[in-house]
Amino acid sequence: MAKNYVQKGDTITIPATAAVVSGAIxxxxxxxxxxQGSAAIGEPVDxxxxxxxxxxxxxxxxxxxxxxxxYYNSGNGLVTSxxxxxxxxxxxxxxxxxxxxxxxxxxxxxx
Numbered sequence: 484m485a486k487n488y489v490q491k492g493d494t495i496t497i498p499a500t501a502a503v504v505s506g507a508i509x510x511x512x513x514x515x516x517x518x519q520g521s522a523a524i525g526e527p528v529d530x531x532x533x534x535x536x537x538x539x540x541x542x543x544x545x546x547x548x549x550x551x552x553x554y555y556n557s558g559n560g561l562v563t564s565x566x567x568x569x570x571x572x573x574x575x576x577x578x579x580x581x582x583x584x585x586x587x588x589x590x591x592x593x594x
Contacts, residue, residue, distance in 0.1 A: 493533050537588075542584050
């Protein structure tokens with residue numbers, strides 16, 4: 484086996500770019516995932532880059548079913564279906580109606 488292998492990468496530790504609470508979406512450059520703990524700016528935070536998470540979404544948006552691409556709006560901290568100006572987060576794995584505040588998302592794990 485190669486000696487330069489570091490880790491699988493499902494969860495990575497990075498410096499928090501802003502104060503973060505456990506369960507919140509974290510974005511650092513092209514890295515995006517869900518915080519596994521709380522951290523102050525500059526402190527290390529473990530970030531899950533894969534898996535399925537219940538995340539807050541734009542309440543006025545409805546998603547028609549599993550597989551709808553979703554994005555992260557760093558301005559309001561919410562999941563959205565709007566691609567323009569937002570970072571790809573993953574895909575919704577369920578249908579949700581407008582006025583619903585959360586959606587289950589499978590993180591893309593890619594950046």
